[in-house]
Amino acid sequence: MIVEIAHYALYLSLLVAVVNVVVPLWGSFKQNPILISFARPATYTQFYLVLLSFVGLVYAFATDDFSVEYVASHSYSKLPMIYKLTAVWGSHEGSLLLWVLILSGWSAAVALLSRTLPDIAVARVLSVMALISVGFISFTVFTSNPFERLLPYFPIDGRDLNPLLQDFGFIIHPPFLYMGYVGFAVAFSFAIAALIGGELDSAWARWSRPWTVAAWMFLTIGIALGSWWAYYELGWGGWWFWDPVENASFMPWLTGTALIHTLAASEKRGVFKTWTVFLALLTFSLSLLGTFIVRSGVITSVHSFAQDPVRGMFILSFLMIIVIGSLVLFMFRGGAVKSTGKFQLLSKETFLLLNNLLLSFAFLVVLFGTLFPIIMEAFDKSVSVGAPYFNKVFPLFTLPLLFLVGIGHWLHWKKHPVDRLLKNTRNILVLCVLLVGLMSVVFYSFANTYIVLGVMIGMWIVSSIIHDIFNKTQHASSRFDALKKLKPSYWGMHLAHLGLAVTLLGILFVTYGSKEELIKLSPGETYEFADLAVTFDSLQQVRGSNYGATRGIFKVKEGSSLLTIKSEKRRYTASGTVMTEAGINPGFTRDIYISLGEPVSDTAWSVRLYRKAYVRWIWLGALIMALGGIVAMSDKRYRLKIKKKIINTGATG
């Protein structure tokens, strides 16, 4: 019964969304305040209906209702409760419902938090968001309905959730990723609404900024979680695979990062407005492209669960409508946008432009590599593009970008005096060399040129931040007071850049400073590995609630401390799937990672040993970036002064 109510609620939400597309938009053209005022309640209603529907599906999972096909395929009576609940987004249908829920949530958040904006603008934004909802709810309802029943013959037990997904990292990874993906729908809708209304002033950029930063922050965390999950769950310690699905989330991140920067320029100086709008459209289109790649199964990937051509066609059509529709609108209305600000060659504007150029190229590198197999597929050639391509080409654009990060943020808008530039650069360089020297003594012996180059760039960014904070506080009577006066958006920026440096160092150290070995080991034997002595202590058979496992217990002597690391080979009862559960001893400067291979003789097992240097820094950096996003959003600027603007735009709109 509850499943039927949930199912019905989803249909009803589709109806509400359709009405919400038509009525407020029409009202905005007719200047009819009653029709316009329809947008907010309709948005809330849609959100509650989708929430009801989602809770219904969660309920079906919690109560083991195997008459629902989706539950039967992805749950199991002996599955721990927490995984039953999260199995809701364990596969295609349910994750789409989560997507729809999050989209409705963002819409409701816009409706709730945009009270200070003119109603007519909000109505348009909500209409555009409702249009996206219509696309995704109908996709769910008509091609991927999670509420299909298996009546009258239904299985007594489920087929279990994919073991890879029975994991904490998986519980939180998709929601964060979707929050990011879908969050860019807000920036997209603001851009479309502004194009429709023809009012692309700096107020538009200011409204979009906190939403874009929020989406970017979620996406950053989502990608980092995905990387972390792959690291410990796939059993061989890789943290990034250049897999099409990873790329699908990385592309909107790259353009979204560009968007954040150009929004700043558009808001503060009124420059690059057309480009900013284009980026907002592009970023969300890439989120849709990502959905298409994941959901259509056009590319072989660890993530592609749906291999249904109907779904692929639906998403592709929807993608086309959105992309072509927004591009046509952009062509007709985007030209009217005039950038007002002027700037000289040596200015923050130029550097933001370079930032955007390099990020765009980095994005194109990923796009080409990801789409090339699809294009070749059309010529009936099966091709894959792997890590060598990305690892070779991607740094060509990102390393210069990282270098420029150390300059761009402290330049003046409009025009920066040359002598001051030289003086600052010299100071930063001195600081950088000092830091690199310090690091080489305390932290690490530099193994090769890449590490040296990378550490220098990382320290270059860090030095520029320290130098800038020092500079900004030097004229005040007390430095402490001056520090307190600096704005949250300023701290947010520095945190994000600092996070970038931390991630860069993590990537370099783990790539060039790690050790790995594949050995044959029997219980009782000891193996000297790096600065560790690894003893295969014993082998046990253990039982979990829905799996049986062979557990290898390893004693690792590191310096004076003795660590115990357990690595398992699990066999899940319902599906018969075998899974390696790597044993990891995490640390700030290194992870010890032991992965049990397979029995190679009566007693011996193949065992993979890794010493991953500074691998945590990769995700730590991402968290610092996300923290920077949160701090920047808290800036009062986004909530003040808006009232004045309403009067301006309200009159013209």
Added chain:
Amino acid sequence: MKPQRKKRLIAVLATVMGVSIAAVLLMYAVGENANYFYSPSDIYAGKAQPGKTIKVGGLVVPGTVKRGENLLDVEFVIKDKSHQLTVLFSDVLPDLFKEGQGIVATGKLIDNERFVATSVLAKHDENYMPPEVKRALEQSGHPVKTDTATEY
């Protein structure tokens, strides 16, 4: 032409040129680093070049999985309908590697009968057949069951 306009024109031209050059280079780089997929029949027909990184795929022939002296060295035979190929690998096989199952391996050919793999991929869903393998099997006239676990 006004200097202002001229400046802008130069900027636009430079951007267009830069973007085009980058696009061509990118295309080239992608093409160079792409790994083409071959079936055992393709390899028998001499379509693939030894020494170049490629992908091969097929079904693991039951009873052919052999361990070498090193114990980590492993060797097995994959097949499509008409031909077979021996794959040499010296690493841990993926959890889902099973005889009779479709796999995709990346590596280099030594000659037309032997392939040294640097990675072997078996999908985490055991009902899942890599699309390349499925197509290769279909092309060589092998019956393919799509929705259930394939047994051969």
